[in-house]
Amino acid sequence: MNSTVSNTLVNQVHCPSCAHIFRPEVICFIAEHDKLQGDRIAGPLEGLRFRSSRFNIDGNAVDMEGRVCTRVACPSCHIEIPRALLENPTCFISIVGAPGSGKSCLLGAASWSLRKLAGQYGCSWVDVEPRLNALLHGYESGLFGAGGAMRTPLKTEVAGGDWYHQIKVGTKLEMLPKPMYFRVARTGGVSSIIVMYDNAGEHFLPVAENAEPPHTRHLGQAQALLFVFDPTMSHASDKAQRQELILIEAVSRIRRLAGVSQSAKLPIPIIIVLSKADLWAQEIRSYITQPPIAPGTIVDLDRQKIEEVSTLSHAYMSEKFPEFVQSVAAFSDRVQWVPCCAMKSSGKASTGQVENQPRANWSEVPFLLAFDQIARSQRRK
Ligand SMILES: Nc1nc2c(ncn2[C@@H]2O[C@H](COP(=O)(O)OP(=O)(O)OP(=O)(O)O)[C@@H](O)[C@H]2O)c(=O)[nH]1
Ligand SMILES: [Mg+2]
Ligand SMILES: [Zn+2]
Incomplete structure (x- = not known):
């Protein structure tokens, strides 16, 4: 150059x-x-x-x-x-969770919310190159677009051109996820590029050692892990068990790819995103109707409020999903529990059908928390 x-x-x-x-x-x-x-x-x-x-x-x-x-x-x-x-520090955020846990909806809702609310959080949030975020734009307009019926994102496929790049390595074809890029900056301050991925939940299911799909190689450079846990997945179903296994598998891949010992605590912050709060968090819901905004140094997040909600959510999870909570504690000392929702589902009495309405509450919070923590650790270096 x-x-x-x-x-x-x-x-x-x-x-x-x-x-x-x-x-x-x-x-x-x-x-x-x-x-x-x-x-x-x-x-x-x-x-x-x-x-x-x-x-x-x-x-x-x-x-x-x-x-x-x-x-x-x-x-x-x-x-x-x-x-x-080439010109800005990068923040890699990996989003992990079971199939159907709400990862794609969370991404769409967070991005939509941040476009509206970033200024109130004391920062800006814009596409780096809109062309490269086309997938996410589709999620946003499906969930929050004006007029017409709300469309939830399609299930993220395990392969295919919409979600993955296909390249040729020697004689082999390899699939790598299409990253999404945002530029975030403290108003008047230095900007960073946030890089995120929307994998299919199936890519995180346990596999034989050293057989990880290339789709999740980004876990090795993750600077924050957002684990999407869906409390509405029935405790008795296979899927509930998978959420626990998926966390264990993701942590083990991060350790392997990042070259840290399998018994070491994770060196990056973990944020447990408790999805679909409209369906389960009766006692907590009133806390998350307004965005948590208060003056801060990197992002204007109301840390006291977030801590309060995290404590309540942790108590809820300890009662309902004690094994999951214990696993998380074994992996990290720096965990935050953030309930949020991307929509509101309600049963229609007349037809018995479920009706979805757009409702993004706190979906932006996990991303701002992750950025805030990464930016702090980059400043300390
Ligand atoms: N009520 C309610 N339902 C939600 C919410 N978020 C997601 N859902 C429902 O959960 C379904 C699955 O959500 P997705 O975001 O596609 O899940 P995913 O984790 O991306 O799943 P994979 O792509 O299979 O890995 C959606 O189609 C919605 O019906 C929410 O906040 N509230
Ligand atoms: Mg998906
Ligand atoms: Zn490359």
Whole structure:
């Protein structure tokens, strides 16, 4: 890259898709000219990835056919990444939970809420490159779009182009999740890029050691873990047991991928997101109708209120799901319990059918808490 931009570059970039770590100078550009379509790793429909030695005055690469190229890709997996990753600190947030626990709805509701409320929390929240967040935009407009019936996100599939990039590694095809990117900044302060993923719950089910699907490789670079626990999954069903197993499996993968001992406490904060609060949290619901806002240094979060709600939720969980609570305590000393909902379901007496209405309460809180904690730890370094 040319010298006009190099003074603002970060020291190293973590690829959000394949976890490769590289210096920004070795970034690949994506060719724009029609004659340069097709890439041996990214696929035949993608522009060629290349290292450039020709730049225009704005610091953009020029491809072999003379077209200006602004899009960049990881030098290892060739998946496109936002250029902002070269210039801003990154916060990786991994969202884990059983199939159907509410991860995709949570993402849609959180993103929708943050677009409206970020200013009140003393920060800004914008798409880094809207094109790369298309999946999430679909969740948001389905849940909160004006007019028409509310559409909940489709079940996140275990494979397929909407949710995953497909690349060619040697002779093998590999699926990697499509990250979602937001720029968050304290009003008037330095910005960070939040990277999040929406996996299918099935990817977190226990597998034989060293057989982890590549889809969840992001767990190795997670700086905060959001575990979505659905208290409405019947205690007696298989799924209830899975929630516990999924947590144990996720922690074990994080430890393996991050190279920490299997008996060590997790070195990152865990936030247990208690989803579907409209259905179960009668005693707690009144606490989460208003966003928890109070002056803070990084984000204006009302920590006292959040702590109060976390204590109430922990008490609820200790009574109803003691095994789960014990597992969590064994993994971390830094756990927060955050109830939230993405919608309100109610039975319609006349038809007996369930009716859903958009209702995002506290869905943004787990993400702001995670960002706040990551930003604090980055400041301490
Ligand atoms: N009442 C209520 N129902 C919810 C809420 N969030 C999710 N649901 C319901 O739970 C279903 C599953 O939610 P998803 O967000 O798709 O679950 P997921 O964790 O992404 O599931 P996978 O994609 O299979 O891993 C939705 O279709 C909704 O019917 C909520 O806040 N309240
Ligand atoms: Mg999903
Ligand atoms: Zn990569």
